[in-house]
Amino acid sequence: MTDDKGKKAVAEIDCLQAITQLYEYLDGNIDEESRASVEHHLDHCRDCFSRAEFERALTERIQESQKGKAPKSLQERLRHLIDSF
Amino acid sequence: MHLAQVTVVMRGGEDAKAHFSRAIEETMDALYTVALRLTRNGADAEDLVAETVAKAWAAFGQLEDKERFRPWIFRILHNSFISDFRKKKVRPVEESDIRVNTCGEDDDDIFSLLETMPHDFLVWWGNPEREYVNKLLGDDIRKAIASLPEAFRVTVILVNVEGLSYDEAAEVLGVPPGTVRSRMKRGRTLLQKSLWEQATGAGLDVSDRMKEGIE
Numbered sequence: 622m623t624d625d626k627g628k629k630a631v632a633e634i635d636c637l638q639a640i641t642q643l644y645e646y647l648d649g650n651i652d653e654e655s656r657a658s659v660e661h662h663l664d665h666c667r668d669c670f671s672r673a674e675f676e677r678a679l680t681e682r683i684q685e686s687q688k689g690k691a692p693k694s695l696q697e698r699l700r701h702l703i704d705s706f
Numbered sequence: 707m708h709l710a711q712v713t714v715v716m717r718g719g720e721d722a723k724a725h726f727s728r729a730i731e732e733t734m735d736a737l738y739t740v741a742l743r744l745t746r747n748g749a750d751a752e753d754l755v756a757e758t759v760a761k762a763w764a765a766f767g768q769l770e771d772k773e774r775f776r777p778w779i780f781r782i783l784h785n786s787f788i789s790d791f792r793k794k795k796v797r798p799v800e801e802s803d804i805r806v807n808t809c810g811e812d813d814d815d816i817f818s819l820l821e822t823m824p825h826d827f828l829v830w831w832g833n834p835e836r837e838y839v840n841k842l843l844g845d846d847i848r849k850a851i852a853s854l855p856e857a858f859r860v861t862v863i864l865v866n867v868e869g870l871s872y873d874e875a876a877e878v879l880g881v882p883p884g885t886v887r888s889r890m891k892r893g894r895t896l897l898q899k900s901l902w903e904q905a906t907g908a909g910l911d912v913s914d915r916m917k918e919g920i921e
């Protein structure tokens with residue numbers, strides 16, 4: 622979609638449409654056109670912007686709390702295993 | 707058939723093995739992270755990762771695009787869990803398994819803590835300098851993640867923690883990408899419901915910490 626100046630016109634969406642696509646947007650699994658629409662909505666809607674910021678923070682907390690490190694015992698076990706191949 | 711595959715790998719000689727070894731070093735932590743969320747037991751997780759690595763080496767010659775190593779080996783891990791681990795599980799789960807009351811897969815409403823109590827929750831949430839709150843918060847999230855039904859738990863981990871795309875996660879789980887999309891929505895919704903239940907439930911003191919954070 623382009624307007625007469627040749628710039629990409631952004632399709633206006635409402636809050637429900639924005640929220641419905643929010644995770645796809647935040648997870649980076651969205652097509653370019655929809656991404657632009659959601660972004661445009663977030664720039665103009667305080668409620669949805671807050672919601673998006675909240676979901677981002679939640680994702681960070683999930684990452685912090687879930688990222689694990691292979692224990693030494695497993696590291697050694699895997700190295701021995703690969704040596705034996 | 708199987709011997710022929712091994713021969714292909716062996717022909718690569720040191721290169722294939724060195725490549726494989728490096729790839730494992732790079733994905734080890736991620737494999738363990740996902741395995742732990744699946745098995746919910748450290749010893750089982752280690753066994754599952756070791757089994758996965760053995761299977762992956764046996765099939766490494768069949769992986770044409772080595773850039774796709776991560777989703778490929780996650781898929782082997784997930785399949786091993788489904789076919790072997792879930793059935794012969796002997797060790798008890800280590801994480802407390804809090805029940806989530808509402809977990810219908812089709813329920814499409816999007817529950818948000820933010821909508822439920824926007825101000826108080828945000829103030830509580832935005833208190834990262836309070837170290838002890840932060841630590842407990844990690845526990846709260848761990849409990850909430852542990853309480854998710856397996857399908858949602860593993861999808862959220864693959865996408866939010868290990869950074870797989872929806873398409874890659876779909877490949878790992880053997881489901882259509884649309885299923886990943888709906889599981890993410892539902893999973894995140896259930897996660898927030900669980901956090902909310904912890905915050906308001908009797909005997910749990912999250913609500914007190916929320917008040918402290920606000921004062």
Ligand SMILES: [Zn+2]
Nearest residue numbers: 635636666669
């Ligand atoms: Zn809005």
